[in-house]
Amino acid sequence: MNITVTAERPESDKVVATITVPAAEVDKAIANTYKEVAAKYNFQGFRKGHAPRPVIDGIVGRDAILAQATEDIVNDAQPAAFEQLDIVPVDRPSYGEDAVVAVEHEDLVLVATINVPPTC
Numbered sequence: 001m002n003i004t005v006t007a008e009r010p011e012s013d014k015v016v017a018t019i020t021v022p023a024a025e026v027d028k029a030i031a032n033t034y035k036e037v038a039a040k041y042n043f044q045g046f047r048k049g050h051a052p053r054p055v056i057d058g059i060v061g062r063d064a065i066l067a068q069a070t071e072d073i074v075n076d077a078q079p080a081a082f083e084q085l086d087i088v089p090v091d092r093p094s095y096g097e098d099a100v101v102a103v104e105h106e107d108l109v110l111v112a113t114i115n116v117p118p119t120c
Helices: 023-040 053-059 062-085
Strands: 004-011 014-021 108-115
Touching: 004 062, 014 062, 023 053, 023 062, 053 062, 062 108
Parallel strands: none
Antiparallel strands: 004 014, 014 108
């Protein structure tokens, strides 16, 4: 996954990282989520795996699709960000209280607060 990561260290045991996922990667993740849902469920009137997006949006919901795509993006971007920053987290990163959701044709910007072992 091609991501851009910048970080600052406000405290010795925390890293605040800004992870930017390009729009092309976001679009690919959303398309993969639609394919997975179409293949997993039977939609009346369509062969398995061949339901169009409007039908899936009407039954499953567009918000659910975008939420799943966002979760998939975060799960793929996290290890890559840790590797780029060369850090080992102590706990799961915090992405704030407001939910960030992927939007088609737009970059996804995540701000993560990551707890790391304190420096001596």
